[in-house]
Amino acid sequence: MPSSENLLQRKKNKLQRIREILCCPICGSDHIANLDTILQCRNCQEKFSISQSTYKFLSQRLIDYGKIKPTANISAHNYDSIALNFIDKYKEGLILDNGCGLRNVYYDNVVNFEIVDYPTTDVLGIGEKLPFKSDAFDAVFSLNVLEHVKNPFECAEEILRVVKPGGILYVVVPFLQPFHGYPDHYYNMTSTGLKNLFSEKVQVIKCSVPFSGLPVWCLSWFLNSYIHGLPDSVADKFKLKRVSELLNVPMESLEQDFVTQLSAEVNEELACTNSLIAKKVENHFQFRGVNSEPQQYKVQEYQTELERLQLQLLLAQGKIAAMESSKFWKLRKVWFRFKQSVGFSTDADIINDKDTL
Numbered sequence: 001m002p003s004s005e006n007l008l009q010r011k012k013n014k015l016q017r018i019r020e021i022l023c024c025p026i027c028g029s030d031h032i033a034n035l036d037t038i039l040q041c042r043n044c045q046e047k048f049s050i051s052q053s054t055y056k057f058l059s060q061r062l063i064d065y066g067k068i069k070p071t072a073n074i075s076a077h078n079y080d081s082i083a084l085n086f087i088d089k090y091k092e093g094l095i096l097d098n099g100c101g102l103r104n105v106y107y108d109n110v111v112n113f114e115i116v117d118y119p120t121t122d123v124l125g126i127g128e129k130l131p132f133k134s135d136a137f138d139a140v141f142s143l144n145v146l147e148h149v150k151n152p153f154e155c156a157e158e159i160l161r162v163v164k165p166g167g168i169l170y171v172v173v174p175f176l177q178p179f180h181g182y183p184d185h186y187y188n189m190t191s192t193g194l195k196n197l198f199s200e201k202v203q204v205i206k207c208s209v210p211f212s213g214l215p216v217w218c219l220s221w222f223l224n225s226y227i228h229g230l231p232d233s234v235a236d237k238f239k240l241k242r243v244s245e246l247l248n249v250p251m252e253s254l255e256q257d258f259v260t261q262l263s264a265e266v267n268e269e270l271a272c273t274n275s276l277i278a279k280k281v282e283n284h285f286q287f288r289g290v291n292s293e294p295q296q297y298k299v300q301e302y303q304t305e306l307e308r309l310q311l312q313l314l315l316a317q318g319k320i321a322a323m324e325s326s327k328f329w330k331l332r333k334v335w336f337r338f339k340q341s342v343g344f345s346t347d348a349d350i351i352n353d354k355d356t357l
Contacts, residue, residue, distance in 0.1 A: 075182050
């Protein structure tokens with residue numbers, strides 16, 4: 001990282017260089033006036049701020065549109081060899097690093113675009129509404145970003161819009177990577193899903209698994225998070241398990257402590273699937289309007305809560321049914337009956353046995 005004084009001067013030079021490719025992210029107009037510390041679109045009159053080192057196209061309107069959340073997370077990664085080769089290839093041109101994070105090396109031909117004002121950020125904004133003219137960049141990077149945006153298809157359209165005809169896209173997205181928020185995590189993608197994101201508007205040169213995305217990274221992340229989500233005593237036992245033990249049918253492990261005592265946070269992070277049960281609410285103004293009776297609104301609330309509890313009961317019954325069909329449960333029933341037949345059963349065993357029938 002260059003000294004702060006040197007970095008500031010290089011950022012100033014870059015802002016001057018890219019001034020001519022800026023456009024309004026709201027209406028798309030390139031008629032933008034400099035008013036001291038303010039940029040104002042002459043077409044829609046939207047205003048944006050500017051500092052010595054950063055164009056700030058992140059008005060409240062765009063924050064709301066992109067559902068941007070404040071975050072203290074810091075995303076900082078080095079470029080891989082593929083990105084470095086493109087940076088060198090287009091050293092006389094311009095590359096957009098769309099969702100760059102905090103960069104350890106500052107390049108004069110790379111425009112660092114972010115929702116967070118890191119020291120290396122050149123332009124603040126959202127990926128769904130890029131503040132750049134069409135066909136402005138020789139290449140666009142989107143490295144582990146599209147899983148964090150509300151609308152990846154809209155972001156993909158914007159990437160395609162700002163790259164020059166014949167320009168290069170370098171895009172990386174996770175597939176089996178666990179949940180992680182910077183500040184949120186919406187979508188993972190298969191290789192075919194990634195290609196589908198850009199439709200037939202690109203010629204795919206190569207779609208593959210990069211070195212930084214090999215399955216061993218996922219395996220290590222998964223196991224480390226799993227262990228950290230267990231109480232220490234359970235984690236110590238779990239570390240001693242053989243891989244072959246974990247290859248058993250998961251249904252047979254549902255009652256083991258390394259499953260039942262995993263924290264809720266890690267269950268969300270490493271979930272095999274996520275489910276959503278929802279109900280479309282009545283029109284907001286039908287039961288909250290001026291002419292509505294308070295009692296009617298309360299009845300609606302009680303009905304919604306009752307239905308939510310009924311759904312929870314159904315889910316619990318489904319889980320119990322799944323457990324009762326497992327080998328462990330069936331062996332448990334046989335064991336209780338054997339103890340009764342030889343006269344070793346207790347009152348508690350008889351009750352448990354009746355509960356399983």
